Amino acid sequence: MQTKHCLRPGALRGARVLVVDDEVAVSKFIASAMETEGAIVDTAASGEEALEIMCDIDYDLMITDVKMPGIDGIELMRRTRERNEVIETIIITGHGDIPVAVRAMKEGAFDFITKPFPDVSQITVAAARALESSAPRNGRGEACRGGAGVDRFESLVGASPKMQKVYERISQVAPTDSTVLIQGETGTGKELVACAIHARSRRANGPFIAINCGALTESLLESELFGHLKGAFTGALMTKIGLFEAASGGTIFLDEIDSTSPHTQVGLLRVLQDKQVRPVGSVTTKRVNVRIIASTQKDPFKLTQEGKFREDLYYRISSISITLPPLRERMEDLPLLAEHCLKIACEKASKQRRGLSPKVLELLMSYSWPGNVRELENVIEQAVLFSQRPVIRPTDLGILVDKEKEPQTKQQMRTLDDLEREHILHVLKSTCKNKTQAAKILGIPRTTLYQRMKKHQISADSDDGEFSDAVTAT
Secondary structure (H helix, E strand, O other): OEEEOOOOOOOOOOOEEEEEOOOHHHHHHHHHHHHHOOOEEEEEOOHHHHHHHOOOOOOOEEEEEOOOOOOOHHHHHHHHHHHOOOOEEEEEEEHHHHHHHHHHHHHOOOEEEEEOOOOHHHHHHHHHHHHHHHHHHHOOOOHHHOOOOOOEEOOEEOOOHHHHHHHHHHHHHOOOOOOEEEEOOOOOOHHHHHHHHHHOOOOOOOOEEEEEHHHOOHHHHHHHHHEEOOOOOOOOOOOEEOHHHHOOOOEEEEEOHHHOOHHHHHHHHHHHHHOEEOOEOOOOOEEOOOEEEEEEOOOHHHHHHOOOOOHHHHHHHOOOEEEOOOHHHOHHHHHHHHHHHHHHHHHHOOOOOOEEOHHHHHHHHHOOOOOHHHHHHHHHHHHHHHOOOOEEOHHHHOOOHHHHHOOHHHHHHOOHHHHHHHHHHHHHHHOOOEHHHHHHHHOOOHHHHHHHHHHOOOOOHHHOOOOEOOOOOO
């Protein structure tokens, strides 16, 4: 599970920001956070100094304390707007000055942040949203707004028509508080979509918490989601708040909600209907203020027909849905995705930038990618780790080399299921039959690997030995 604020990579890069605060330590702290994300930052210790600096420089954003000797933050904002109509302002205030902050919002401030800062990302996310808000007025990139034809949207990558529809859908639903259901195969980027919705919502300054419902037992999942009282069960040594409470003011992402038990689904329905949770062991309920985004790999309507998913819960979560296409249905995006994954893998491995040979790109384009983008990321990450040349070659791809060596006519005669089965066998063999490691390479959960093995009748006996569940030490 994760608690985080979502910031689109590069959202602040190149932006001119002025930080105004009479407390030097505060202005340095904010400037450091902004510069880490690529912004160009100047600081001023007073409103008067800020106005002098702005005589020579046009800023995209101003972050100012509301209480300062001389010209205060609200007056500074008014005077700044007279000189620069497109600049956005974020007000900094103490917890006891909320009414002043509200007045600043009415006067035209984009947002306010209270001191002490609970999380540095609260500042950078608010700044990114302010810059995005002013983008139509100051001409900062179309891609920041998710306009038609963009090849990147928040952390999502792809310029295909199917991805453009996804971007459009995100832009439509993000400003609302509606529950959203994201459907798609494993590895297609469902959490990235959820994070993009949160980042473009009114809750962007609040927490974003993600939990995989399929990774926990029923009792542990209920404790994580709803919390529990001390002594509610063996091992409950202290009272614990649940993730719904922890996500208050923000968004919770319930990945693989279709894997929850009927009992847990009742609790989820209560949250959706009444915005209330009941901690395990408690007889009372608590109100929560949280937006819910859920995801499924399977068709939830079909699951309701099979009696595996509550029909009333299905209708609650599916009023707004976004379907992510698998990678094989948007192969025109693969070169762009491959370059994106390559850049990230090189940075992660602290290696100089690599390139992809034409033959490698041809291999990548000819593969079906059952693990979708996650599998592509893992394949390229391994290639970067093992490659000793500035250009990635076919031999660096490892798990795809055998496929490339086969006669073309034989490849064309084989079904997708055949290719998937052989690829799973090859990965298991290359990992010394370690299913945990194999699932990571394939870009799928280990439970999904078990399902695929069962589907393709891959057993311990069929591969000359027992498969290991242990993680191989590295």
